[in-house]
Amino acid sequence: MMTSVLTELARSRRAGSPFGISSVCSAHPLVLRAAIRNAVLHGGPVLIEATCNQVNQFGGYTGMRPHDFVDLIESIAAEEGLARENILLGGDHLGPNPWRMEPADVAMARAEDMVAAYVEAGFRKLHLDTSMGCAGEPEALDDMLTATRAARLARAAERAADAVGGERPVYVVGTEVPPPGGAHHVITSLDPTRPEAAIRTIEIHRRIFAEAGLEDALSRVIAVVVQPGVEFGNENVVAYDRGKAQTLCALLESESDLVFEAHSTDYQGATALGQLVDDGFAILKVGPELTFALREALYGLDLIASDLLxxxxxxxLMRVMEQLMLADHSHWKGHYHGSEVQQRVQRHYSYSDRIRYYWNRPEAEQAVGHLITELNGVVVPAPLFRQYLPRFESWSSRPLDPRQMLVAAVQHVLDIYRQSTQPRQSG
Structure with missing residues (x-):
C-alpha cells in the first residue's frame, strides 16, 4: 500500500524508533526529477505534493490539472526507473483558498470538485485546509466552521475514492501555518502552537467528522499541522527551538496515533530537521529551498557563461527574469519591501524564492534552454567553479552537462532531508 509508510510514522514513534519523511512541494520538472532520482538512488518512497494554487481543476498557476501533474511525475519516474508504487502523491492546503474572493458556497463547491479531481488522479494524502474566510467572512475562521468545511471536503474525497476504487486516502488536518504562497509580513520570531489550541483542533475535527458519519475517514487522519516555531522570511530564517516546543510535543503522548506535520521547514539544516523528527514532526514540508538551490545553480551557470563565452x-538569464517579474508583479508585490534596490535583490535572492512562479513562462524556459545549450559539453575551468559554484569544482575535469548539475544542486538539499528523517532510536 502506497500510504503504509505514512501510517507507520506514529506506530514507529510509539515503538521508540521515530523516523520522518520529507514532502517535496514543488511543480518544477527539475526539482521533481531530483526527488525521483534520489528515491531511485537511495531506495524507499518519495512523497510529492501539489498545492491548491499550483494545481487544480482549472490549471492553477502552473497550468496543470491534477491528472496533468500526475502524468508529469509518472513520465519522469519512467525515465528515471522508479516504480509507480514508490511514489506518494499529496495535495496541500486543499480548500477554498484559490476562490476565497467568491462567496463561501461557490468557493466550497469548487473546493469539493478540486478534492475529487485530486483523488481521481491518484493523490492519496490530503491536507484539508478550510481555515480561510471567503467573501464577506472574517479572514480566519473558527475551529468549528473550519472543521465543518473540512468534513465536507473529506466526504467529497471519500465519494471520489468510492468511484475510482483502490486505496483510501489518508488525511492531515490543522492549519497553524501561513497561507499557501507564504506569509505577507516580515517574520522575526514565532511561538509554537499552544497545546490547548492543538488539542481543540483535534477534538473538534473528531466530533464534526463523527457527526457527519465520516468515522472511517476519521480513522485515516494521520497528522495534524501545527506551528513548531519555524519559518523563513525574505532575508532571515527562524530556527527551531525545541525547548519552546516541548509542551506542544508532549501532547503526542496522549495522541499516540498521530504525528505532526511541519510546514516551512526550508533552510533549517540537518540538526534542526533531525530534532523536529525526534520531537514528533514526522512530515517535513520543503519547497522554496529546493527552487532556491535550483535558482542558485542557474545563476551560477549564468555567471560562468557570461565570463567564459x-x-x-x-x-x-538574470536579465530575462528581471523583465518578467517587472512586467508581472502579481507574485511578489506585497511580499517584498524596502527601497527599489532592496526589492530588486529580493526578487532574485529572497529565501521566499517567489521567482519560482516565473520559471514556467516561455521566456524563462527559452533563456534557461539557451544557457544549457551554450554550456553543454564545455569544460569549465576549476577557478570559475570555485568563484560561482564551489560545490561543483570537481566537475571541472570533464565536459559539462548543465542539466545534470541543476538536478544535483537540488539533490544536495534533498540529501539533508533524507539523512535527517532516517529511523533512529529515541532517547
Missing amino acids: PHYPPRN
Whole structure:
C-alpha cells in the first residue's frame, strides 16, 4: 500500500524508533526529477505534493490539472526507473483558498470538485485546509466552521475514492501555518502552537467528522499541522527551538496515533530537521529551498557563461527574469519591501524564492534552454567553479552537462532531508 509508510510514522514513534519523511512541494520538472532520482538512488518512497494554487481543476498557476501533474511525475519516474508504487502523491492546503474572493458556497463547491479531481488522479494524502474566510467572512475562521468545511471536503474525497476504487486516502488536518504562497509580513520570531489550541483542533475535527458519519475517514487522519516555531522570511530564517516546543510535543503522548506535520521547514539544516523528527514532526514540508538551490545553480551557470563565452550576453538569464517579474508583479508585490534596490535583490535572492512562479513562462524556459545549450559539453575551468559554484569544482575535469548539475544542486538539499528523517532510536 502506497500510504503504509505514512501510517507507520506514529506506530514507529510509539515503538521508540521515530523516523520522518520529507514532502517535496514543488511543480518544477527539475526539482521533481531530483526527488525521483534520489528515491531511485537511495531506495524507499518519495512523497510529492501539489498545492491548491499550483494545481487544480482549472490549471492553477502552473497550468496543470491534477491528472496533468500526475502524468508529469509518472513520465519522469519512467525515465528515471522508479516504480509507480514508490511514489506518494499529496495535495496541500486543499480548500477554498484559490476562490476565497467568491462567496463561501461557490468557493466550497469548487473546493469539493478540486478534492475529487485530486483523488481521481491518484493523490492519496490530503491536507484539508478550510481555515480561510471567503467573501464577506472574517479572514480566519473558527475551529468549528473550519472543521465543518473540512468534513465536507473529506466526504467529497471519500465519494471520489468510492468511484475510482483502490486505496483510501489518508488525511492531515490543522492549519497553524501561513497561507499557501507564504506569509505577507516580515517574520522575526514565532511561538509554537499552544497545546490547548492543538488539542481543540483535534477534538473538534473528531466530533464534526463523527457527526457527519465520516468515522472511517476519521480513522485515516494521520497528522495534524501545527506551528513548531519555524519559518523563513525574505532575508532571515527562524530556527527551531525545541525547548519552546516541548509542551506542544508532549501532547503526542496522549495522541499516540498521530504525528505532526511541519510546514516551512526550508533552510533549517540537518540538526534542526533531525530534532523536529525526534520531537514528533514526522512530515517535513520543503519547497522554496529546493527552487532556491535550483535558482542558485542557474545563476551560477549564468555567471560562468557570461565570463567564459564571448558571444553569451552578460547575465542573460538574470536579465530575462528581471523583465518578467517587472512586467508581472502579481507574485511578489506585497511580499517584498524596502527601497527599489532592496526589492530588486529580493526578487532574485529572497529565501521566499517567489521567482519560482516565473520559471514556467516561455521566456524563462527559452533563456534557461539557451544557457544549457551554450554550456553543454564545455569544460569549465576549476577557478570559475570555485568563484560561482564551489560545490561543483570537481566537475571541472570533464565536459559539462548543465542539466545534470541543476538536478544535483537540488539533490544536495534533498540529501539533508533524507539523512535527517532516517529511523533512529529515541532517547
